[in-house]
Amino acid sequence: MGERRAGLVLSYLALRRSVGVIGLALPLTLAVGGLVVDGSGLHPTISDYYYSGMRDVLVGSLCAMAVFLASYRYDRPDAVAGTVAGLAAVGVALFPSTPAGASGGVDPVGVVHLICAATFFLTLAWFCLALFTRTHPDLPPTARKRQRNAVYRVCGATILISVALAAVTGALPDDGWMAAVHPVFYLESLAVIAFGVAWFVKGETILTD
Template sequence: MSEKNTDDIEKIWMKRVRNLAGFLGMILPWVSLIGAILVARTKGFPDGFWGELSISETYYVTPPLVGILTTASVVLMCYKGYNLKDHVISALAGIFGLMIVLFPCNCPAASDIVGFFQLPVKISNTIHCASAVAFFLLLSYMSLFQFTKGADSSKKHIKNIIFKVCGIGMLCALALMVIPVEFFAKTFIVEAIALTFFGVSWLVKGEAFGFLSDDKA
């Protein structure tokens, strides 16, 4: 096999990995929500479950969070990118994604001892929240500073604008999380916004949208 064919295969593989990561990020909030609604039809939930709804909270009642986020995390850890820095950042994001799953959050549905390591829920929640922040900070960095690299072109310019909007959007979502303004299902809404920006960024980088594709992606 020629070196050119090898490079073409690697580029196609990288695009598929990016698109898979973006797709999983986009569907995670809604599959988790649908799963929780379906479970709610068969059994009651603790008081406050829906008012404090988060994607992480659905861990206790339906499996999509574990299945989808674990898969997305493995995909991120397998992503090489263009250089070692790409690989390290995405691999770290994948590790923190797995930690979100392994260390569940504290919520009305949680027991005193939770997760794979059976830790007190307050300790698990601290690790969970720190991992989630690190996860989105790393993905924001990827979108703002890694995805925007490369030779310039008219389409690349448009894509860079999208990458920057997505990176800033994820950071704004994190900021909104700590602002002391409460509304129904605030955490879920903010998480869904952040994951949508993540998904769009990776789908654009993976050239899922044909009208933005060029040979200089």
């Protein structure tokens, strides 16, 4: 029984680290890969890489993340949140964003993409702010646990603020400055990296007891 429990703990740690690695690596991989494969600069958003030579990397990373999240069964609330985030990640991958510069009214597929992306990020923030910060009701948190909780809260707040700013920025009129600065890409990247850091810490790669 003890060996089985130890094996489950190691499996969950590996799962958390895997999610963290994807989150940390994805923005840089897309940016550098797009430059190498397409010879282009940054795209306006992470989702816009669907229309580049990095599409398979984007879709593959999202699907891998979806599998890891949907497989996360640490506790019932975690399982529910993981399933929601996993399904949302699949939605982001399978329903691409509206191409930049597209016209012709509302794009239903693009709307589904936005809903899935919002659900994905909000669920990841919920992981950071509510699920990862839980402590044992009968045991006081260790100094390391308090440090980890501080990291989780910063990551959760970073996700929420970055996504909110990205939504506001994306709704602003584009006079050419967005194409030059790419603020939405950087804000989305910050949110993805923040969630990657949180899962990396949860995987006890750093700040271990």
